[in-house]
Amino acid sequence: MENQELLKLLIVDDDRDVRMGMFQGVNWESLGFFPVDQAENGLEAIHKVEQQPPDAILTDIRMNIMDGLEMIRFLSVAYPRIKIVLVSGYSDIEYYKKALEYKVFDFILKPTCLEDFQRVFGKLKKELDEERLQQKRLQLLERMARRGDPRQAQGCLGTILQGRFSWPELRGELRAxxxxxxQEGVYVIGAAFCAGTSADEGGRRQPGFWQQAALEAVESAVQDLPHLAGAYRDREIVCLCNADGEESLRRRLEQAFADFPAQTGGRIFAGISKKSPTLAECGYFYRQAYIAMRQITYLHGQAALAYRDMPGMPQIEKVDFDQAVILNSLFFALDDRWRAEVDTVFAGCAGRVASDYDYIDCICNNLYFAAISRLQSIVQQFAEPENFHAIITEILPLEEKRRFFTQVLQGLQCLAEGERTDNRAKLVKRINRVIDENFANTQLSLSFVSEAVGRSPAYISSLYKQETDRNINDVIVARRIEYAKELLRTTSHKTYRIAEEVGYADCSYFIKVFKKHVGLSPKEYRDSAVKFGDV
Known part of the structure; x- marks a missing residue:
């Protein structure tokens, strides 16, 4: 990881040995931090902050000249964005109460251990990363607001791509x-945006947002080049530019698109044509850019592709779904064999290109309608879902297509399985077993259980509630709390360690959940167990 990508940390302690131990003895890079400097008292630390403000400060409390609290008081006003972690060998509650007034991020008690640093700075990095991301999002929205309607250049782009212009008139419009x-030596960039499964619902309801965000990203890549860019059709951005070559453009686009997923929750894919001799021929070269852009579906981790590079890349062989095997697995055997068949076909497309760029959409569509036809003969009063083809076509990344298609088929199988109630008790046992075997996993959730048993979240949630009159999430929490109580009675482990052992990454949240269900905090529960001999 490059230093400029790491969060900057200042370490302050009046004990040189302790200070150097924290400075050199912790693998800060693995925690996402870079110790840029150190100071032996609060006054020296303030001077260094004024020269180079860090993202975070790790400081002792009691120091000569200026102690930690006085330094924190100053920084909380002058540099409120800097996060502060206190480290001290003193347990004076008054110091901690005072520090809390200045919104200190967390405390580490001496003698320290690696787990303390990992716990505190892991949480701190997550919070700082989110703040950075939020700032980038605000900056993006501000730039988009200044830019205005992304369709402003649509008419001009259409005129050029259709070849219906005279250069003197067009040149005047371009300069305006x-x-x-x-006019000569023009590359065409075709870009499409995909909201993706992680985009927020507000973004999904505002397609104009995606066009603006994608246009901003494309223009940032070519801002120093002669160009014309704008929205073109519903989900597409087109950019015409004079550049040094396809590879240079590809690198520019890859770099400009790098932050787009984090800023918006979506992704952009771009294709680059060969060089068009003149603007009048850009319509032909636009087709090249579009074909290259659609290949990105099959190329994991790549955001831009030059049409010139396609002939030298592996081509998709005409793999197809074995419909007989999949339909039997889905609706009669009611097993998971269909998943392997689907995964095999998608794997056969990954990392390859095809002039028939929507090939995977076509074969998914064929299998979907074959499954719908078969299901209608099994389930009474079955209403066919709408817009399958439109949805899978809009999803560009191959892995997201596979995930969506798998969820659709899984939903159809659940409908068929609903006709066979004899499997309900067996499925409840499987769910309980997954919870018992994985309750210490921080990733355990309804979605985790759903994937483990091969059924949709909605289906297993409804079935479990009907069969047991309990919610799956409540059972997960109850199982974790019971084991936490056992650990509190039988071990001397610290609370944060017990939290980790029962599946909670955030110790404070664990304490809150424990108290809600038990009526006592973990410490109160342990003290009562000792008092009454329940150990």
């Missing part, structure tokens, strides 16, 4: 738009 695009 502030574009220095020249």
């Amino acid at each position: 738009r502030g574009s220095a695009l020249e």
Whole structure:
């Protein structure tokens, strides 16, 4: 990890040995931090902050000249964005109460151990990363607001791609738009955006947001080149530019798109044409850019592809689903064999290209309608879902297509399985077994259980509630709390360690949940167990 990507940390302690031990003895890079400097008292630390503000400060409390609390009081006003972690060998509650007034992030008690640093700075990095991301999102929204309607250049782009223009008139319009695009030596970039499964619902309801965000990303890649860019069709951005070559453009686009998923929850894919001799021929080269852009579906981890590079890449062989095997597995055997068949076909497409860029959409569509037809003969009053083809076509990343298609088929299987109630008790036992075997896993959730038993979250949630009159999430919490009580009675482990052992990464949240269900905090529960001899 490059130093400029790490969060900057200042270490403050009046004991040189302790200070150097924290500075050199912790693998800060593995925690996402880089110790840029150190100071032996609060006054020296303030001077260094003024020269180079860090993201976080790790400081002792009691120091000569200026102690930690006085330093924190100053920084809380002058540099409120800096996060502060206290480390001290003193357990004076008054110091901690005072520090809390200045919103200190956390405390580490001496003697320290690696687990303490991992716990505190793991949480701190997560919070700082989220703040950085939020700042980037705000900056993106501000730039988008200044830019205005992404469709402003749509008419001009359409005129060029259809070849219906005279250069003198077009040049005047381009200059009026502030574009220095020249008539000869033009590359066409075709870009599409995909909201993805992690995008927020507000974003899904505002397609204009995605066009603006994608246009901002594309223009940031070519901002120093003569170009014209704008929204084109419903989910597409087109950019015409004069550049040095396809590889240079590809690198620019990859770099510009790197932050897009974190900022928006979506992704952008771009294709680059060969060089068009003149603007009048850009319509033909636009097709090249579009074909290259659609190949990105099959190329994991790549955001831009030049059409020129396609002939030298592996081609998709005409793999197809074994419909007989899949339909039998889905609706009659009611097992998971269909998943392997689906995964095999998608794996056969990954890392390859095809001139028939929507090949995977077509074969998914064929299997889907074959499954619908078969299901209608099994389930009475079955209403066919709408817009399957439109949805899977809009999802560009191959893995997201596979995930969506798997969920659809899983839902159809659940409908068929609902007709066979004799499996309900067996499924409840499987769910309980998954919870018993994985309750210490921080990832355990309804979705985790759903994947483990091969049924949709909605289906197992409804079935479990009907069969047991309990919610799956409540059972997970109850299992964790029971084991936590056992550990509190039988071990001397610290609370944060017990939290980790029962599946809670956040100790404070564990304490809150424990008290809600038991009526006592973990410490109160342990003290009562000792008092009454329940150990």
